[in-house]
Amino acid sequence: MLDRMHIGDKTIAPALVCAPMAGITHSAFRRLLADFGGYGALHTEMLSGDALLHEDLARSPFTKRRACEGIVFFQLALSGRENIEAVVGRLASANPGGIDLNLGCPAPDIRKAGAGIALFSDLDRLDSVLARIRGAWNGALTVKCRLGSNPQDWKPAFEERLRVFERHGIHALTVHPRFFKEKLKRTARREHFAWIASRTRIPIIANGDIVSPNQLSGIEGASAVMLGRIAAARPWVFREFSGERVAPDYGGVWEGFCDYVLEDFAPEKAIGRIKEFAAYYSRNFFFGHELYRAAQGARGLDQLRERVRAFLSRNPRTVRTPSFGGV
Numbered sequence: 352m353l354d355r356m357h358i359g360d361k362t363i364a365p366a367l368v369c370a371p372m373a374g375i376t377h378s379a380f381r382r383l384l385a386d387f388g389g390y391g392a393l394h395t396e397m398l399s400g401d402a403l404l405h406e407d408l409a410r411s412p413f414t415k416r417r418a419c420e421g422i423v424f425f426q427l428a429l430s431g432r433e434n435i436e437a438v439v440g441r442l443a444s445a446n447p448g449g450i451d452l453n454l455g456c457p458a459p460d461i462r463k464a465g466a467g468i469a470l471f472s473d474l475d476r477l478d479s480v481l482a483r484i485r486g487a488w489n490g491a492l493t494v495k496c497r498l499g500s501n502p503q504d505w506k507p508a509f510e511e512r513l514r515v516f517e518r519h520g521i522h523a524l525t526v527h528p529r530f531f532k533e534k535l536k537r538t539a540r541r542e543h544f545a546w547i548a549s550r551t552r553i554p555i556i557a558n559g560d561i562v563s564p565n566q567l568s569g570i571e572g573a574s575a576v577m578l579g580r581i582a583a584a585r586p587w588v589f590r591e592f593s594g595e596r597v598a599p600d601y602g603g604v605w606e607g608f609c610d611y612v613l614e615d616f617a618p619e620k621a622i623g624r625i626k627e628f629a630a631y632y633s634r635n636f637f638f639g640h641e642l643y644r645a646a647q648g649a650r651g652l653d654q655l656r657e658r659v660r661a662f663l664s665r666n667p668r669t670v671r672t673p674s675f676g677g678v
């Protein structure tokens with residue numbers, strides 16, 4: 352099932368992709384993923400349309416891309432108030448693997464700006480935003496959404512949106528099967544993938560709480576799998592999904608990641624990114640809360656690196672499969 356999928360003119364092989372994650376899937380993290388490989392495509396973090404107009408796309412760690420990364424989808428958060436034609440034109444100049452539209456972010460500031468779940472909720476505006484993107488971009492185009500707002504009666508509204516996606520030639524739809532208010536709480540509702548896949552010819556990318564290749568039941572209707580937090584904890588995880596056994600060098604991965612971040616970010620920005628990664632990386636360890644506390648409480652880059660290095664040098668006991676309650 353995870354052999355390959357086609358998204359517009361792109362072949363995604365294997366059909367395994369890394370999720371867009373704000374604060375995580377910047378250029379340095381994507382470079383780390385590329386060291387391991389095993390995925391078919393990556394995503395940037397969600398990019399603000401207005402900000403894109405002013406970024407130096409080749410230098411900004413949000414948009415900078417190295418050849419080793421392979422296919423990278425640029426994810427846009429749009430409300431429709433932006434000059435979408437200019438935003439997409441500018442993105443196109445960076446030759447992305449494809450464009451993904453964020454329709455699932457429930458963060459209050461994104462919602463207030465009219466993007467993410469707010470755009471999903473407003474059918475006319477959604478229709479118009481997709482038409483405008485399509486008018487300016489004929490490459491691979493995907494959207495990522497949740498189930499909706501009303502757990503009792505979400506299917507009619509979801510189906511209406513499927514028709515809009517089909518009308519605008521969306522090539523693939525990522526579903527993170529939680530409702531708007533659930534953020535990352537409860538378990539993702541995998542039982543809905545089959546129904547969604549049965550209601551549209553658009554290929555579905557299944558996302559949400561998929562952390563191990565042994566736990567793929569319930570996603571049979573999907574054409575691909577998207578991994579989020581588990582990739583932040585285990586950047587080699589895509590190789591494990593491809594059937595390989597990986598014996599990670601935890602210390603080496605940590606040092607490599609820090610070096611990559613320092614190469615792409617100014618030092619004052621780097622520390623936040625490294626701490627954010629550490630929050631997920633610490634989930635690999637039985638006493639990961641100690642690593643988490645040591646990293647988050649570090650006052651500067653040197654102290655941060657040293658504290659984590661000290662923890663990892665003690666050959667800490669690892670967990671079989673990390674879990675992500677609370678992050």
Ligand SMILES: Cc1cc2nc3c(=O)[nH]c(=O)nc-3n(C[C@H](O)[C@H](O)[C@H](O)COP(=O)(O)O)c2cc1C
Nearest residue numbers: 370371372373396397453527559560561578579580
């Ligand atoms: C730190 C963090 C940042 C995220 N940022 C984005 C984002 O920028 N765009 C988006 O569509 N989803 C974002 N998400 C949601 C993920 O893409 C994914 O849907 C969610 O984490 C569930 O997948 P998982 O259980 O494999 O982590 C974010 C999630 C996390 C944990």
